[in-house]
Amino acid sequence: xxxxxxxxxxxxxxxxxxxxxxxxxxxxxxxxxxxxxxxxxxxxxxxxxxxxxxxxxxxxxxxxxxxxxxxxxxxxxxxxxxxxxxxxxxxxxxxxxxxxxxxxxxxxxxxxxxxxxxxxxxxxxxxxxxxxxxxxxxxxxxxxxxxxxxxxxxxxxxxxxxxxxxxxxxxxxxxxxxxxxxxxxxxxxxxxxxxxxxxxxx
Numbered sequence: 001x002x003x004x005x006x007x008x009x010x011x012x013x014x015x016x017x018x019x020x021x022x023x024x025x026x027x028x029x030x031x032x033x034x035x036x037x038x039x040x041x042x043x044x045x046x047x048x049x050x051x052x053x054x055x056x057x058x059x060x061x062x063x064x065x066x067x068x069x070x071x072x073x074x075x076x077x078x079x080x081x082x083x084x085x086x087x088x089x090x091x092x093x094x095x096x097x098x099x100x101x102x103x104x105x106x107x108x109x110x111x112x113x114x115x116x117x118x119x120x121x122x123x124x125x126x127x128x129x130x131x132x133x134x135x136x137x138x139x140x141x142x143x144x145x146x147x148x149x150x151x152x153x154x155x156x157x158x159x160x161x162x163x164x165x166x167x168x169x170x171x172x173x174x175x176x177x178x179x180x181x182x183x184x185x186x187x188x189x190x191x192x193x194x195x196x197x198x199x200x201x202x
Contacts, residue, residue, distance in 0.1 A: 017164040020045045022145030029149035033157035043145040058176035066090030068115030072128045077163040078120035080200040081170035088174040103131035121160045167198040
């Protein structure tokens, strides 16, 4: 990120919500997003790159009509934030178990043809990812230190397993998408959206 660019939220806020706390395993794909390794073996994600990617991703999302965007989360901690994100920007959420054939079998009641897929974790959401790849649907994914990026078009490097991290990430993505549409600003968004309400209750 440009050093003169103000982060979307204070870096302290990212850290307090553990957005930068990765796993104890690191994939080769994610090496470029890692800042350092802690003494306990946890890989720390570079928050400059996280912040920069949120900006890139929100611009990408705003190239699509809201109803073309689908967000998935098999992970429990991601389900409420993903649902809130979809509600906020007018997208469709498919949280919990992803029904095989949702993107590929027109005979299913759940069949839907998205223009863009957002996944909370490409490993946990691998069925949705496989179907999107087979259908040529671009994929945006929140990717932790251990994720493989082979089928991901745009990765958002961040902790995709933590309750607070996922709440903050989807809260921020929603705010930035709506700011890009000219619908909200930082102050009004914060007034109307308590980030604690975005956390999973599981």
